[in-house]
Amino acid sequence: MTSKESSSGKSFSSKSIGWKHSVPTRYVLFLFLVLLFYISLASDLLPERYNIQIGTHSEKEITAPMQIPNNKATLKAQEQEAERVQPIYSILPIRNENLVVSLLERIDRLNQDDQVSREDKVAIYRQEIPQRSQDFILNYVNASRSAGKYTDKLLNELVKVTNQQAYRIPEETFIKMPRLSSEDIMKMKPVAREIVSRLTGDQIVEAQTARAKVAELVSTSSLDQRTAREVVQELSRLAITANKFYDEDLTKEARVQARENTQTVYIKQGDVLVAKGEMITSELYNLLDDSGLLKNKVNYWPQVGLFMLCCLLSFGLLMFIRQSNPNKFKYNNAQLLMLALIFVITIGSMYVAGVLQSNERPYIGYLAPVAIGAMLVTLLLDMSLAFFCAMIFGVLASVILNVHQGQIFDFKFGFFALVVSYVGIFTIHKASQRSTLLKGGIMVCLFGSLAVFMMTLINTGGWNQMQMLYAIGFAFAGGLLTAILVIGLMPFFEVTFGILSALKLVELSNPNHPLLRKLLTETPGTYHHSVMVGNLSEAAAEAIGADGLLCRVGSYYHDIGKTKRPSYFIENQNNMENPHDSIDPKLSKSIIIAHARDGVEMQKEYKLPKPIRDIAEQHHGTTFLHFFYHKALRQAEELGKEPDFTEEDFRYPGPKAQSKESAVVGIADSVEAAVRSLRKPTVEQIESMIEKIIKSRLDDHQFNECDLTMKELDIVGKTLQESVMGIFHSRIEYPEEIKKPASSVASS
Known part of the structure; x- marks a missing residue:
């Protein structure tokens, strides 16, 4: 470059x-x-915030900007649900029947001891039987605590309730106990076990209720001796205890669960929180604060x-x-x-x-x-x-x-x-x-x-x-x-x-546009050339993903500057001498390159969009006018003078193509002009000419400022070949058509 x-x-x-x-x-x-x-x-998403103090009156009505949790109402509902939860009781399998059997066995052993007097036996029973009952409960509690079966609170509740509901055996029963023989006690054991087991098989919260049923069961038992019945009755009452106790931990857990399961109470969106003129109480203030509607506490x-x-x-x-x-x-x-x-x-x-x-x-x-x-x-x-x-x-x-x-x-x-x-x-x-x-x-x-x-x-x-x-x-x-x-x-x-939308482009392609009418009436040759370039460039542009409609419409206007001096361009020189033959090559060069600049000025005057003007300005890039340069060289040689010009003086001023569309229109413009100059073009000539034009522009660095790739240039060349053959089909001589005349001449 x-x-x-x-x-x-x-x-x-x-x-x-x-x-x-x-x-x-x-x-x-x-x-x-x-x-x-x-x-x-x-x-819509952020609530309005208010500057409000406790004890003042609200200047406006405040409504809930969205669904807001009502914490106070929710807390109240939670407490109500918790209060509805009934105390929970747990049943403990104490196996009280084992206690009454052990007591009868102790009485049997002591009664068989002749070394102990009756009075001493009574004293021992008075002291030992209640203690054995207490020890039985304590042993159950200790064993359950060691095994980790129940909570300490529940076991402590068991001890508390059994102590409160402890039964006191009458004094006369202790006096009758030494009278029992081993045979009597043998009969008493199954009866006592059956009674205690039967009554404690039910859920017992209050032991006195179950104890009241003992007398009836004893009277209907197999025991016929009065003393035996009385002792069995009192020992069974002593052995029967509550087996269903208030479980504080389970109750608390159930109430916590009830609170958690309580649905949150909401203030609906749009509900009035504070009416206009209403006094702001601490409760309302806290509600607004919890809702994030106060300016003093911004979330x-x-x-x-x-x-x-x-x-x-x-x-x-x-x-x-x-x-x-x-x-x-x-x-x-x-x-x-x-x-x-x-x-x-x-x-x-x-x-x-x-x-x-x-x-x-x-x-x-x-x-x-x-x-x-x-x-x-x-x-x-x-x-x-x-x-x-x-x-x-x-x-x-x-x-x-x-x-x-x-x-x-x-x-x-x-x-x-x-x-x-x-x-x-x-x-x-x-x-x-x-x-x-x-x-x-x-x-x-x-x-x-x-x-x-x-x-x-x-x-x-x-x-x-x-x-x-x-x-x-x-x-x-x-x-x-x-x-x-x-x-x-x-x-x-x-x-x-x-x-430049597609709709605008279609409007600009209307032949009734003033510039296109001017082009058609004053330079019909250029108009036809522009239409042909539009057809070629549109097909090539669409093949590489460029804007084909822009190329077509841009082609219609790309040579509008030629209407300033139409006779100086070959497509408009029908049946007339070429004016360039009689003027200086430098002047010819100035006239030729001026058409791009003149076209841009005319398009600006008619307020055509910039992409259309860019195509007119860039379609020649900085290409070289070979014909007039060499003509000037020949004239200088004939006059014996050194050339006072360089190749750069015979180039278009540019700029080079800045877009794919401008580059494609420039290639199509050269291809159409070259093919039109051939009287009887052949397929080989067209292919060679298109390749030569693209290679010449590529070697001249005309595509350096646009994003055309080599692959796209190859697609453009192939597409132009197909389009040219379609447009100029009747003028192109195909190889088969050429061979036929040659063979007929040879045969003749």
Whole structure:
């Protein structure tokens, strides 16, 4: 690359580096989106806070911004549930029948001892029998404690109750005990065991109740001796104790469980917490404090959570745009600013519908033209970006249009926003006429209404028939409003941001455009050439994924500058002498290269978009005018003078192609002119010529400033070959056609 080319390229690059390509500006725009999301969602997700003091009167009515737990009412309900829990008793298998048997065995052994007098035996029984009863209980308690079967509190309760309910044997019973023989005691054992076992087999809380049944059982027993019956009766009463005891631990646990199972009492969203003019008591103050509605005790966690949500939405959008082109951002800052403005308009339309909403009329939210954002992004930027933005609009709609209590998101409005946005994208992504936008609006109406009807049927506890009809009607009206707004806003965005949408391109391709009429009437040869270049460049651009429609329309205007001096261009020199034959080559060079600059000026005058002007300015790049350079050299040699010019003086001023579209139009322009110059082109000639043109431009570094790859250049060359053969089919001589005349001459 020469120094002049390098300086030219640098000068153009310096022009393009401004706020539109500034990285800090780009991140400022994304920060703006974060703030936009935060402001949009704050009023719905963050409650208003009040500066209130105890003992003052409230200046306004304070309602619950969301479903709030009522701690006082919940605590009261928990205590009521705990009080409803009855004391819990545990049954302990004491095996009291073993005690009465052991007592009878002790009496038998002592009665058989003749060394002990009757009076001493009575004294021993008076002291030992109650003690044995106490020791029996204590031994059971100690064994159970060692085994870890029961809690200490329960075992202590057993000792306490048995001591309180201890039975005292009458004095006369102790006197009768020494009279019993071994035979008597042998008969008494099974009877006493049966009675105690039978009565303690039931649950006993109060031992006296069970003891009252002993006399009846003894009287119906097999014992016939009066003394034996009396002793069995008293010993059985002594052995019977309570076996069902109050379990404090289980009772407390049950009451704790009852408190935990008690449902939280809530103050519903919209319920009045403090009426206007009401005195602020300590109870009301604590309620507002617990609800986070006081300014003196700010809870920053909701703000942090909302800010993180907004950052997530904006960061996701940033990453999506970055990944759409791994090497660099696909969009410049002007387009990102337009994207931010689309978000502002869409969110604003949601808020207008939200203001009209109420708890009684939530269906008005379907009037919001939520699909407007996705449709504008599709038309002005990119279809894949529109899908991602549609998801964000769905999240925003589910919050902004939500009127339900205790919910952050309303699924119905979020789903509705996704449906209408996706329908709008699919309907208009290939729009080439304004009427297509109206058709897209009709489709949004139909599918939006269908989505509302479907959700109403699924929600069995939803609206009545009249509300459903209202909802469907508002959804239909919202679709029409969407179409109207999109049609109205499209020209604003196209003019303000210089966006060249497909709709605008189709309008510019209309032959009735003043510049195209001028081209057709004043330079018909150039007009025909431009149409041919448009056909060739569109096919080549679409083959490599570039904007084919932009190439076609740009080709129509790329040589508009030739209308200034039409006779100096060969395609317009029908039946006339070439004026270049009689003028200096340097002047010819100036006239030829001026058409690019003149074309840009004319397009500016008619306010054509910049991408169209760029094609006109860049389609020749800095290519070399070989013919006039060598003509000037020959004239200098004939005059015997040293040339006072260089090759650089016979180059177009540029800039070089900055986009794939400009490069493709430049190649197609050269190919069409070259093929047109051939009287009877052959397939081999066309293939060779196209390869030569592309290689010449490649060697001349004309593609250094655009992102065309070698693979794409190869695809462009093959596509142009196919297109040229299709356009000039009748003029091209194929190998078979050439061989036939040759063979006929030889035979003759």
